[in-house]
Amino acid sequence: MKRRVTKAIFPVAGLGTRFLPATKSVPKEIMTLVDRPLIQYAIDEARAAGIKEFIFVTSRGKGALEDYFDHSNELENTLRKKGKMDLLETLKSTNMDSGAIAYIRQHKALGLGHAVWCARRLVANEPFAVILPDDVIAAEKPCLQQMVEAYEETGGSMVAAMEVPSEKASSYGMLDVKEDMGTIVSVKGMVEKPPADEAPSNLAVIGRYILSPKIMQNLNKIDRGAGDEIQLTDAIAQEMNEDRDVFGYRFSGQRYDCGTKAGFLQATVAFGLARPDLGPEFSEYLESMVALRNAAQ
Numbered sequence: 001m002k003r004r005v006t007k008a009i010f011p012v013a014g015l016g017t018r019f020l021p022a023t024k025s026v027p028k029e030i031m032t033l034v035d036r037p038l039i040q041y042a043i044d045e046a047r048a049a050g051i052k053e054f055i056f057v058t059s060r061g062k063g064a065l066e067d068y069f070d071h072s073n074e075l076e077n078t079l080r081k082k083g084k085m086d087l088l089e090t091l092k093s094t095n096m097d098s099g100a101i102a103y104i105r106q107h108k109a110l111g112l113g114h115a116v117w118c119a120r121r122l123v124a125n126e127p128f129a130v131i132l133p134d135d136v137i138a139a140e141k142p143c144l145q146q147m148v149e150a151y152e153e154t155g156g157s158m159v160a161a162m163e164v165p166s167e168k169a170s171s172y173g174m175l176d177v178k179e180d181m182g183t184i185v186s187v188k189g190m191v192e193k194p195p196a197d198e199a200p201s202n203l204a205v206i207g208r209y210i211l212s213p214k215i216m217q218n219l220n221k222i223d224r225g226a227g228d229e230i231q232l233t234d235a236i237a238q239e240m241n242e243d244r245d246v247f248g249y250r251f252s253g254q255r256y257d258c259g260t261k262a263g264f265l266q267a268t269v270a271f272g273l274a275r276p277d278l279g280p281e282f283s284e285y286l287e288s289m290v291a292l293r294n295a296a297q
């Protein structure tokens with residue numbers, strides 16, 4: 001019997017060094033696309049997919065994340081007194097039901113696999129989702145919801161997948177495809193950040209996963225892999241060695257790599273343009289900037 005996926009792990013322990021000096025005092029996940037922190041996009045996507053329990057794997061210096069999801073009575077009272085009901089409504093999405101959110105510390109930076117493993121006791125014996133908040137996906141139907149619906153048919157474990165140019169393979173987990181069924185591919189192997197000429201395909205893993213609880217046992221057993229870190233990719237690959245099904249899911253939507261400055265800027269522009277309150281003016285501004293640049297060349 002397939003079980004519903006109600007728990008999601010958000011690995012948010014990374015130092016965010018690519019965004020220094022900003023991340024010296026602000027967790028990367030609190031950085032905003034327009035006016036919402038990256039983590040808010042991840043939480044909204046999880047909620048849309050039916051997730052009820054949110055597990056954050058954090059580290060030192062990530063306190064702003066806990067405050068963000070806490071009720072701020074003072075702020076709420078002030079807004080209420082001033083009749084700012086629209087802002088109160090905006091704050092609602094940042095509130096969590098009591099007990100719905102848990103924070104676990106990753107005491108050592110041993111990699112994504114280790115971060116996920118830190119949440120093993122909270123996951124217990126249930127399938128669970130993992131969302132990497134760096135990967136922001138704009139989609140009509142949120143990516144994780146697309147995957148949960150597909151997973152209800154397939155079971156096993158499932159990773160979001162996307163074609164990437166072969167020279168980018170060394171930045172991703174790459175899939176070795178057993179059978180390509182279009183939206184869903186069945187997978188016979190996975191390699192973390194291979195050199196371009198050793199990638200088994202051009203299908204890359206993007207930061208959305210639905211995983212069998214067995215992955216936690218695999219994480220217990222595996223050695224350090226690429227980058228001398230405990231890799232989630234290796235623990236998923238172990239599933240196939242033990243004859244359990246793993247699928248890649250070609251999601252529909254636009255993915256932004258907000259772990260890089262270029263990706264973050266692209267997402268900022270795209271989300272700004274998509275906002276009804278800002279889009280028209282912003283678009284005019286961008287067009288005039290481009291025209292100016294072209295004229296100067």
Ligand code: G1P
Binds near residue numbers: 112135206232233259
């Ligand atoms: C992680 C995973 C990798 C995956 C990527 C997607 O890598 O280890 O398999 O392809 O996320 O964004 P990171 O980008 O954290 O180095």
